[in-house]
Amino acid sequence: MSAALPPVPRPQETVDPPELLQLGTGTDADEPCLRADAARNRARLLEAAARLVAEHGAAGLTMEAVAAAASVGKGTVFRRFGDRTGLLTALLDHSEKKFQAALLRGPAPLGPGAPPVERLRAFGCAMLRRCVDEMELQLAAEPSPDRRYTVPPRRFLRGHVALLLRQTLPDADAELLSHTLMAYLDPALIHHLTEQCGVPLSRLETGWLDLVARVTRTDPPR
Amino acid sequence: MSAALPPVPRPQETVDPPELLQLGTGTDADEPCLRADAARNRARLLEAAARLVAEHGAAGLTMEAVAAAASVGKGTVFRRFGDRTGLLTALLDHSEKKFQAALLRGPAPLGPGAPPVERLRAFGCAMLRRCVDEMELQLAAEPSPDRRYTVPPRRFLRGHVALLLRQTLPDADAELLSHTLMAYLDPALIHHLTEQCGVPLSRLETGWLDLVARVTRTDPPR
DNA sequence: CAACGATCCGGACCGAGGTCCGTTTAAACT
DNA sequence: AGTTTAAACGGACCTCGGTCCGGATCGTTG
Structure with a gap:
């Protein structure tokens, strides 16, 4: 089905691991080694999203608006954040x-x-x-x-x-x-x-x- | 915003009423006095939906497919069931x-x-x-x-x-x-x-x- | 510096939920 | 039967999340 878009691998394990307190934060590894332009776009997207949420509320946030506000293509938003x-x-x-x-x-x-x-x-x-x-x-x-x-x-x-x-x-x-x-x-x-x-x-x-x-x-x- | 589509009023009270056991079933009043054609279409839609769910699973059910399978317009599905x-x-x-x-x-x-x-x-x-x-x-x-x-x-x-x-x-x-x-x-x-x-x-x-x-x-x- | 491959970009494209509104029809009234 | 009207109909239309892929970019290697 999805051939492109390898990143944002969406953790999907089925069974709790031995569950010793994993010291890792548990949030997905965010910025492991992004390319320069990717990192810049990511920051711009987050900033734009935060501004739009402040303006129109989180419920009214559309992906297209975020992309536009960050002067970035729509595909970029999805590649970076999955959905x-x-x-x-x-x-x-x-x-x-x-x-x-x-x-x-x-x-x-x-x-x-x-x-x-x-x-x-x-x-x-x-x-x-x-x-x-x-x-x-x-x-x-x-x-x-x-x-x-x-x-x-x-x-x-x-x-x-x-x-x-x-x-x-x-x-x-x-x-x-x-x-x-x-x-x-x-x-x-x-x-x-x-x-x-x-x-x-x-x-x-x-x-x-x-x-x-x-x-x-x-x-x-x- | 939504001007048409009066029915399916989507209960939306904000506070629990005195909560004496309401003997009513609690499900929306389904067929209070539907017009003949409406009742017929409702039945056909439910039957079609059930069949499609059995075939393709509930997650794969699309409103358009239900409408088509019941030989009914898409708007009819939404008027009857809201969403x-x-x-x-x-x-x-x-x-x-x-x-x-x-x-x-x-x-x-x-x-x-x-x-x-x-x-x-x-x-x-x-x-x-x-x-x-x-x-x-x-x-x-x-x-x-x-x-x-x-x-x-x-x-x-x-x-x-x-x-x-x-x-x-x-x-x-x-x-x-x-x-x-x-x-x-x-x-x-x-x-x-x-x-x-x-x-x-x-x-x-x-x-x-x-x-x-x-x-x-x-x-x-x- | 040149070349090359991996990564990223952008926006056209698609599918599905939900809405609109001009038209049709059941059914109540005369 | 004829009239009237509220309800129902249908499908074009819109929006938005999500995908695709040809082309641009980064950064690495020789």
Whole structure:
């Protein structure tokens, strides 16, 4: 089917690898060794996309408009980012990397040093805030159903949750439980609850703490 | 923007109504009083769509092909079903109605008569099986992120879960917890786990029972 | 510096979802 | 039967995501 367009190889593994904390960030290897013109165009495209998103919203972003705004051919956009979702994801990449760094090397309780359950609590609250901040992009960048759970950032975050769960509940099915916890933090759900149901963020945070307590069979904090 | 096409009004309320169990099925009022030709075309379209799905899979279904196979104009398909998702949803409607009936009036423990926690357990297992059976359609019929949680069938099912939860945990935030439980049963997640990760259905069922136990702070069955 | 191959570029092209609007028709009313 | 009107019809049309491939460019090698 697709003969040209080798790059942007779209990770597609089927089984979780041994899942020791892969220190790699989990975001696709972005700029391994791009040719000079390619790197320049990539930067221009990202800049143009960011500007257009700011102007017309993420939902109104069209690939053709980005190409035009960057004075670049349409094919170039797709070669670089694969598809629309890839472009939106790239726009979120900086924030994503920062967040991952905070989990791996940041201060407790988000980073290492605090007890796992406490880190879980902090993780959810941080995710909620981040999700609300970047709601528009997060929603627009949602991958198609069959890719949603294999996309590197999601894999990383879920792996993190699974790790913390395993430290707390060595005998539980941390894999499945981590999916459940991650689902509570799904941007589409958060959007529905906050925007369409008027649920305040504080209630979502309380809900997260309560959920963590139930899942880990611990007492709620305070 | 859209001046014509009044029907298929796409429910879009923003806040959960008092959520007493709406005995209505929750699926859109399908055939309230269609004109004779409209009803005939609707039937032909559904039949044609079902045949095409059987032949080429749900993912390969195109609106134009359905229209052609039913010897009907393309506009007719969209007027009747709103969009592709609406057509796919209509294909699932029969099964959906049967399932809802089983919840409301079927035999325990799925239907009324059993203790709430037990009904929750049965609900999840039934959902898992149904999801696996109709996986292809379920995935193809997934609505866009902003509609996903307001679509009638989902509202009904989640309302059911919330009701059972409220009977078990009068003091908990049944609303949020019901979203969490429903998320475990999300077709896209089930698909990912079973098809892409090789998780057997039995493990998903055990996982559901365990999740219900943790969320309700009860003991796992057996 | 010349030559060469890999990479990249651009925009014509395609398919499919969704819309528009002039025309047709069911069915209610006289 | 004749009239009327709201509803339904159909297919041309538009938009946008995604693909293709002939030609331009980079950077490497001799």
